Amino acid sequence: MKKKNAHSKINKEINKQVNRRDFISKSTLLGAGLATAPLAFAGSNNSMGQEIVNKPAYLQGKRMLGTLEVSPIGLGCMSMKSGSYNPPRDKKDMIPVIRGAVDLGVTFFDTAEVYGPFTDEELVGEALAPVRDEVVIASKFGFDFTNGKRAGRNSRPEHIRKAVEGMLKRLRTDRIDLLYLHRLDPNVPVEDVAGTVKELIKEGKALHFGLSEVSPQTIRKAHAEQPVSALQSEYSLIQRALENEVIDTCDELGIGFVPWGPMCRGFLGDKFNEYSRFSDDSRFAAVPYFMPEAIKAHMEVLILVREWARKKNATPAQISLAWLLAQKPHIVPIPGTTKLHHIKENMGALNIQFTNNELKEFREVLEKIRLVGVRGPETALVDQ
Numbered sequence: 001m002k003k004k005n006a007h008s009k010i011n012k013e014i015n016k017q018v019n020r021r022d023f024i025s026k027s028t029l030l031g032a033g034l035a036t037a038p039l040a041f042a043g044s045n046n047s048m049g050q051e052i053v054n055k056p057a058y059l060q061g062k063r064m065l066g067t068l069e070v071s072p073i074g075l076g077c078m079s080m081k082s083g084s085y086n087p088p089r090d091k092k093d094m095i096p097v098i099r100g101a102v103d104l105g106v107t108f109f110d111t112a113e114v115y116g117p118f119t120d121e122e123l124v125g126e127a128l129a130p131v132r133d134e135v136v137i138a139s140k141f142g143f144d145f146t147n148g149k150r151a152g153r154n155s156r157p158e159h160i161r162k163a164v165e166g167m168l169k170r171l172r173t174d175r176i177d178l179l180y181l182h183r184l185d186p187n188v189p190v191e192d193v194a195g196t197v198k199e200l201i202k203e204g205k206a207l208h209f210g211l212s213e214v215s216p217q218t219i220r221k222a223h224a225e226q227p228v229s230a231l232q233s234e235y236s237l238i239q240r241a242l243e244n245e246v247i248d249t250c251d252e253l254g255i256g257f258v259p260w261g262p263m264c265r266g267f268l269g270d271k272f273n274e275y276s277r278f279s280d281d282s283r284f285a286a287v288p289y290f291m292p293e294a295i296k297a298h299m300e301v302l303i304l305v306r307e308w309a310r311k312k313n314a315t316p317a318q319i320s321l322a323w324l325l326a327q328k329p330h331i332v333p334i335p336g337t338t339k340l341h342h343i344k345e346n347m348g349a350l351n352i353q354f355t356n357n358e359l360k361e362f363r364e365v366l367e368k369i370r371l372v373g374v375r376g377p378e379t380a381l382v383d384q
């Protein structure tokens with residue numbers, strides 16, 4: 001017999017909230033997601049400590065990752081200081097971007113020990129310190145470091161504890177709202193990792209447990225030891241391998257799903273074209289779906305996204321995020337950006353809705369497009 005979907009109850013309530021969102025009219029602030037003024041909340045302060053009024057109705061639609069409430073779109077902070085897909089940015093330029101995100105209604109911020117390493121957590125900690133109690137900070141452990149460089153995986157219990165102490169200092173906080181295992185250590189059973197996080201939760205150093213890039217089997221084993229709030233793995237209109245069982249497993253167990261790479265690393269934000277090429281030392285050069293043949297093939301996806309953008313009076317970035325949000329109510333994408341105007345644009349995705357027929361029509365065309373260099377469906381069934 002099919003197991004009862006643990007999300008169904010929560011989802012009903014969230015759907016009600018989302019449908020009730022009464023988005024503000026297109027002609028006003030977020031017409032195409034290109035708001036120019038900071039948004040305001042009733043009864044709270046903005047990131048600069050100024051009192052703000054009148055929370056826009058659309059921001060009332062929060063999403064749940066397990067029992068953790070977050071804004072429906074988060075902010076991926078990876079490339080800000082560590083410069084994974086761009087030159088590292090200056091802290092003084094990125095702090096206003098993170099604080100500006102808070103003013104735009106983002107309450108969910110994603111970083112990791114390995115980004116930098118360490119410098120991204122320091123940035124996020126400093127930027128969010130003035131609004132610490134109003135935001136959810138997610139970070140990840142799972143690696144060893146030698147001379148400031150990543151040196152293999154390590155999730156031994158004593159190492160996790162040491163890592164968390166460092167994370168708390170850098171994040172300037174006494175608790176990590178969502179503590180993820182970044183990559184499974186093949187030498188440590190996931191139950192031991194979950195057991196250690198369970199203790200950290202009891203001690204108040206972490207509030208929720210997350211996993212990243214693991215198989216359905218690993219999710220189940222970890223969840224049995226310590227309930228998992230979120231799984232973070234790559235998912236976008238182009239990279240859809242996880243539609244094979246992983247997302248359904250999250251659904252069944254009541255686990256939220258956080259797509260990383262929701263813009264296919266900028267491609268779905270219309271940042272590149274079929275002539276884009278990357279130097280050998282660029283991180284893009286190592287990504288198979290940024291090879292020339294792949295970019296050429298995926299222009300068809302971008303053309304489809306642009307068509308929907310025209311139909312919905314939106315931008316390609318907004319369509320790409322709105323499509324993810326429409327797949328399940330427990331999906332919370334975390335687009336990475338170094339630009340405040342892109343955060344405004346991305347939050348505008350909350351203004352776009354798809355009917356079931358539109359989603360069907362979209363997918364029928366999408367599934368006919370040949371993808372190159374993406375993960376095969378079988379990769380969803382093994383730990384990465």
Ligand SMILES: NC(=O)c1ccc[n+]([C@@H]2O[C@H](COP(=O)([O-])OP(=O)(O)OC[C@H]3O[C@@H](n4cnc5c(N)ncnc54)[C@H](OP(=O)(O)O)[C@@H]3O)[C@@H](O)[C@H]2O)c1
Nearest residue numbers: 076077078260261262263264265266269317335336337338
């Ligand atoms: N768990 C994991 O293993 C894992 C792996 C990778 C990443 N992550 C997390 O997921 C986050 C997001 O993933 P990602 O950064 O790899 O990929 P992504 O979000 O798909 O793409 C980021 C790129 O999209 C561009 N972008 C964002 N909004 C845009 C817009 N409106 N228009 C045009 N371009 C736009 C950004 O450039 P601009 O700066 O120019 O806006 C950036 O180059 C990361 O920041 C990190 O926190 C987790």
